[in-house]
Amino acid sequence: MQSIPATLHQRILDHLADAVLLFGLDHKLRYTNIAGEMLFALSSRQLLGLHVHELFSDGAVERDMGGALQSGASITQHNVELRRPKPAVTVNLTIVPFFDHDRADGVLLYVQQVDRQLRISMEEQLLAQQNAARMVLRGLAHEVKNPLGGLRGAAQLLERELHDAELKEYTRIIMEESDRLQSLVDRMLGPNKPPRKSPLNIHKVLERVRQLVQVEAPSGVVIQRDYDPSIPDLYGDADQLIQAILNIVRNAAQAVGERGHITLRSRIHRQVTIGHQRNRLAVKVDVIDDGPGIPPELLNQVFYPMVTGRAEGTGLGLSIAQSLINRHGGLVECSSEPGRTVFSVFLPLESEHE
Template identity: 45%
Template sequence: MLNRADLIKHKSTYQQQLASQLVTAVMVLDEKLTIQYLNPAAEALLIKSFNKLFNVAFEDVFPNSTIDAARLQQVIESGQEFTDSDVVIYLGDSYKFTAEITASSTEFNQSPHILIELKQIDQQKQISAEAFQQQQWESARDLIRGLAHEIKNPLGGLRGAAQLLTKELNQEQQEYTAMIIEQADRLRNLVDRLLGPNQLPKMTQQNIHSVLEKVSQLISFDNEKDIILIRDYDPSIPEIAFDEDKLLQAILNIVNNAIQAIEPANSITLKTRIASNQTINGKRVKLSILISIIDFGPGIPEDIQDTLFYPMVSGRSNGTGLGLSISQTLINQHKGKLSCISRPGRTEFMILLPLSEGKSEEI
């Protein structure tokens, strides 16, 4: 049985070593709000060592954070801790992350300090956002399909009646029934497109670059805007099972949208890479193929970015809003994921296809 002094020493040893083992980033500030301690997790998160950040003011490390000096000073004065679950932290001009921060009052060497715990939550936010968008897209697709079927049934009757009526009319009057039939056919074609692909993909083992080469060839046949297609392929990517026609249509829809958005003589990049530890439809996939379609046009309007893959949503006044929705359906049929990052001057559509379905795990 340890005596009190040995017990305190034993506890202190564990406390000293425990902070360095924590996955959660831990930071300690003194009453002047300068950094006095960082554990290794915090050094990794901030991409700087404790030696470089020791005695540096909190505001100098986090210049644009929503956690300001006045809020931290209040923790020292009141002793009341706070937690903020959605703090965007900027480190320089090119790197930022979202974190959950808890700040609490503590004491070191009989002096008030602040203990700050930081937990990066970008991945959780992304998974939640993607799951919500997927659910919304499926709901919108089901609604559109239900409406399409309701339209298609009476449309067939209307067309049939016009055909029967044509036999009873003279040639001049037949022009009117011909117009009814023509417009009924046009609406039926639109409805068929709204319903989307209804056949399961026929999967065969192939090289993914064969599809991209066909896309490049098709674009070169009709290239009025003199668009330059840049191919940046990873030749080490192994063969994967996919439906060539369906994947070709999905990629071609995206490339055609890009061509319509950018100025003549601009470029579009088709890029392939191996991606590791990606989340696809709620599953962690160890290895997947990433296909990127990148253009340097005006970007997608912010107000439609969250609903970009919904049927009938388009950024162009003359667009039908069906191309990307169909691409989303086709990629989903391959158990893949289609996403987009866009800002003025750069838009990137990303297609993730799992290399091996057996190498995925639920999150």
């Protein structure tokens, strides 16, 4: 059998979404893959040498490490709490005795984050619901669109027959209101063109959005940039990405009102799961504002169409943004508290099946 080079082993380990940890017989950490570093939010340099009880809250992990070594069999534990980065993170783990030529040499831990699995299925469910809501709305918009055209056409013909300026005022109102309804219906129908993708730099998109919003917003609104210039090009439709991120940044500007700060931040992320798709690399764009935050009763619904907290809002901006980003294989998330609202756009840089 051909042997696999050590660097390939390393790369395989670093591509795993689950953490692989090797402890010595002294129960101190000897090795972690990248997923392990991400799980504990520490670099391997900081992690190596830490004792198992510094990583897991539950003493049963250390006890079962001894048990697994004695029996030579692996042991699985469910819903174990991490001690860091915060106790709320729970994992399932398998403890495997590690032998070097028949001699016990340490213990291998294979760690799966439970919260992450829950999050992925929640995400899928939410996306499906938002899609369904959009479909219903599109159906409705279609039904309204056709008669609307007839209505406007008839008012136009009628206007030509009228000679009384006062009566013409009525036909003008019919036409203006039809136009207003028409543009609402067009927005309800949402983006109708598939993305025309080409390589593009995410910062071109962000800079365009920044300029557009800076012009519209009051002078007390400051838009700050925090870009990672090393992010490579992604494959996308520039106009659609501008539209999506513009909808998000406009909301932030509306939320802060006369004065406030908006930050546009770009970062690269490894091993991001979006829906079912594992992405080796993804861009994360955060739009952060220090406005009053999303009202709690709206927080779980803001991506649904026609959900709005603003008197003059149509509630379509975020629904359209989510749909445009989904078409790029990406996802929009948000978190909000008074003084800090973050909308995060994930866009794959290259996906595994490409």
